[in-house]
Amino acid sequence: MSGVLEHLNVTVANPKATAAMFCGVFDWKVRWEGPGMETGYSVHVGGAGSYLALFSYGNAKAGGESSYEHIGGLNHIGVVVPDLDAVEAKVVAAGYTPTSHADYEPGRRFYFHEENGLEIEVVSYN
Numbered sequence: 001m002s003g004v005l006e007h008l009n010v011t012v013a014n015p016k017a018t019a020a021m022f023c024g025v026f027d028w029k030v031r032w033e034g035p036g037m038e039t040g041y042s043v044h045v046g047g048a049g050s051y052l053a054l055f056s057y058g059n060a061k062a063g064g065e066s067s068y069e070h071i072g073g074l075n076h077i078g079v080v081v082p083d084l085d086a087v088e089a090k091v092v093a094a095g096y097t098p099t100s101h102a103d104y105e106p107g108r109r110f111y112f113h114e115e116n117g118l119e120i121e122v123v124s125y126n
Helices: 015-026 084-093
Strands: 007-011 029-036 040-046 051-056 077-080 099-104 107-113 119-124
Touching: 007 040, 015 029, 015 040, 015 051, 015 084, 084 107, 084 119
Parallel strands: 007 051, 077 119
Antiparallel strands: 029 040, 040 051, 099 107, 107 119
């Protein structure tokens, strides 16, 4: 049996606010939330099979370098959706700017950046 990606853990400024964005744009649910790692707090958002763990240590510092330029950098988070146009409308309504639209084999995509600097790729294979 092959391995299956269960979750990613990302440090953010405000786990509850970031969770609300992901739930609003992608119709995800909060799977769990609570304290962790001494002064930290996590909110897990996603579906039944996978999720994002949104973590704050309580005093995290903003990164200054492009993730594409250092080993181990998180470059973007890709989310597959059934209706790209409907999700893009939610992204715009939430105050984000979609960029880098592309039609390619086998689908369509765009990107946006949220408050923590995370780049989100939204893709549809329909």
